[in-house]
Amino acid sequence: MKKILKIFGIMVILALILYSYARIVEPNLLTVKYENIYSPYVYDKDSLKIVQFSDTHISKYYDAEHLKKAVDKINAEKPDIVVFTGDLIERYNKYDNKDKIYEIWEALNEINAPLGKYAVYGNHDYGGGAERAFREIMEKGGFQILQNEKANISSYPVNIIGMDDSIFGTLDKETIISFLDEGTYNIILSHEPDVADLFLEYAADLFLTGHSHGGQVNLPVISYTPPLAQKYIRGMYDLNNYRQTKVYVNVGLGTSTLPLRFMAIPELTVITINGKK
Secondary structure (H helix, E strand, C coil): CHHHHHHHHHHHHHHHHHHHHHHHHHHHCCEEEEEEEEECCCCCCCCEEEEEECCCCECCCCCHHHHHHHHHHHHHCCCCEEEECCCCECCHHHCCCHHHCHHHHHHHHCCCCCCCEEECCCHHHCCCCHHHHHHHHHHHCCCEECCCEEEEECCCCEEEEECCCCCCCCCCHHHHHHCCCCCCEEEEECCCCHHHHHHCCCCCCEEEECCCHHHCECECCECCCCCCCCCCCCEEEECCCCCCCEEEECCCCCCCCCCCCECCCCEEEEEEEEECC
16 A cells, blocks of 8 residues: 555656646747758859747737747847748737737847748637737738738749638638749748648748647647648658658747647747758
8 A cells, every 4th residue: 555655646746747847847948940951943152041930829828028038049040031920829819918919019020030021820810809910910020921922032032922821711722822933942831731732733842830839748648739730740841742842840939728838849940941052
């Protein structure tokens, strides 16, 4: 009996340690992932540095102060372009700090990116007034929202194409396809990663996505990812199609539903695109 009680006590202590780490430590960490891509569609003389962040899910658990720390890390990388791939506020209709919502766009406005800052809607950026608030915050933060729209970085040449959210927005496949130039490096911003499979017959070179949170809480018997993030879950995927498309899934910065992260450390992604000699 004493042995059983001892084992039970050890299990309780381990569970408390695990919970404390998942609740307090890991959500407050921030790592930077680096990826280098070589492409014949980009000029040899220069590289293009893009920083991606995603899924802030701003709430009482991830607030403007957390965002400011991420902004400092973004600027330290000296990016040419910064992209945000959706899910700004966790639940806008229940967000308690609306009277200080300006703190979010003030933080975003501090991001420096000489070739532009671009954003797309995520599923949490719809409903309960979130759609209008997202546009106001991102635009006041200096971001151009691409909602089934394209921005051309002609000096490289690179297209940045933004999809509307695939769950609550309008996924306009034909419009996105019309933007895919054969002689240009085409980057598609999409909140949900699995929709990349709709474009593999076309000139899509790189998808930058989020949504999955990398599983957010990863245990041996528990690992959940949401719809449209069940094939591509985290990190870089190299696809064997004619364009050698790549899909990158950023694990995000904040948390959703539960304020926990385990084996899914919040991240920024630095992607450097180089001309292929």
